[in-house]
Amino acid sequence: MASNAPVGKPTDMSAPRLPKVAGIDSTVPAPPHTTAPLPGVPPAAIPSDAALPPGVLIQDRLASWVSDLTTLHELTERLIKTSSLDEALREVLGAGAALVGARRGMAVLEPADGLGPTSTIGLGLAHADLGTIETVPRGSGSYGRLLDGLPDAGPTAPGPSSARPARVPEPIAIRDVRTEEGLDPRHREVAARLGYAASYALPLATEEAGGLGAAVWLYDEPAEPDERRRHLIGLYGRFATEHLARLLQVERARARVATVAEELLPSRLPRVPGVRLAVRHLTGPQGGGDWYDALPLPEGALGLAVGSVSGTGPSALAAMGRLRASLRAYAVMEGEDPVAVLSDLELLLRLTEPARSATALFAYAEPAQRRIVLAGAGHAPPLVVGDHRTEFVETSLSAPLGMLTCWEAPSVELSPAPGETVLLYTDGLLRRTGDATDRAFARLHAAAASVPGADRSDPGAVADHVLRTLLPGGLDPAVEGEDVVLLAARFA
Structure with a gap:
């Protein structure tokens, strides 16, 4: 008994095709429409076998177009x-x-x-x-x-020709x-x-x-x-x-x-006997208001400061530049009293930048005596790193500048041991970790404690180790977020 054979396509339609590349079948010709469905699609040659059913050709060509569009x-x-x-x-x-x-x-x-x-x-x-x-x-x-x-x-020049x-x-x-x-x-x-x-x-x-x-x-x-x-x-x-x-x-x-931000910050750190300085500043895509400073003061003293202005972009950079310049002036006049320096800065911020707030930390250091007096406004506490201890400096909780009608907080004093490094940093270092605040502080402490002994004599190596440990992938310049500032001072 003869069996009914299935109805198939013509031989050249059922022949094996070359494999597609990314969804593109280069063997399928384009349809011969008078008006191309896709403008600019080059026409293909009409198959020599005119006996092919028109419906089959159109269906195959449409499928090819869909494949191309899907690939693109x-x-x-x-x-x-x-x-x-x-x-x-x-x-x-x-x-x-x-x-x-x-x-x-x-x-x-x-x-x-x-x-x-x-x-x-x-x-x-x-x-x-x-x-x-x-x-x-x-x-x-x-x-x-x-x-x-x-x-x-x-256009390169005014006039009709430049518009062509x-x-x-x-x-x-x-x-x-x-x-x-x-x-x-x-x-x-x-x-x-x-x-x-x-x-x-x-x-x-x-x-x-x-x-x-x-x-x-x-x-x-x-x-x-x-x-x-x-x-x-x-x-x-x-x-x-x-x-x-x-x-x-x-x-x-x-x-x-980034260029503007770098120009608003110190071009180089000062050389002061008894202390070695290093800084790492990483900027986000829009440029934030994080800043740092280190300036020599009378009688061999040194002023160290870090801070952050709210907001991002050019306006935050401008506010940061004004605030940093003002702090330098206040530090020269009354640097021995960090609370007075920050109080003056808070008054200036309320008068000139009423819509902004800022965190700041100012430290008055006497390297020869290994003595530091510091005050902070809404800022994270410094971290002391040495051979025998790794601990945060106990500072009183205080509001950021510009948040209260009158700001004041007590100062604290510490005495780093010979060879110890004091780390000042902005909140961006903690927030860039993506962890909760307590977890971020714990990770920072662990990173500082794990600095190899051979690197502890170099403040730059200490800062690099902390950054690599906390941010192993670095600071992605394409990711929105706060800047990171890490200022390290190693006392002899």
């Missing part, structure tokens, strides 16, 4: 989650490799306006490999030609390095050494964002992406450029804020 959506979703330029460039390299069918590549960030920052990121290439590629004359390498032809961002959009260079494909005409011999030599035979370079540029850099992907064999892959990488590249432009603006703003 997934890749762009991953890209927008990046928060730093290097992280974004690595994501662009990985996504681009999947789209063009390569396994190695290099991205160069070099904004055409010349304001930086610049960086080079590799995919599947060691640092030495990147250096080898950079020995190729710039005009011979595809990415170098793109960088030299990148447009500047924004800049031309974005076309991608450069080198199908076979060995046979490509016009290449520098050094280019062929480097390609042979690194084992790549072809490349595809894409400018990271748009008319709106200007030129930011270029990416190049390397093939192990002579090859180049087909028209469909070029279209997809072009769409992704334009999106990536806009994202990189936003990150570039943020990075430049952070750099400006």
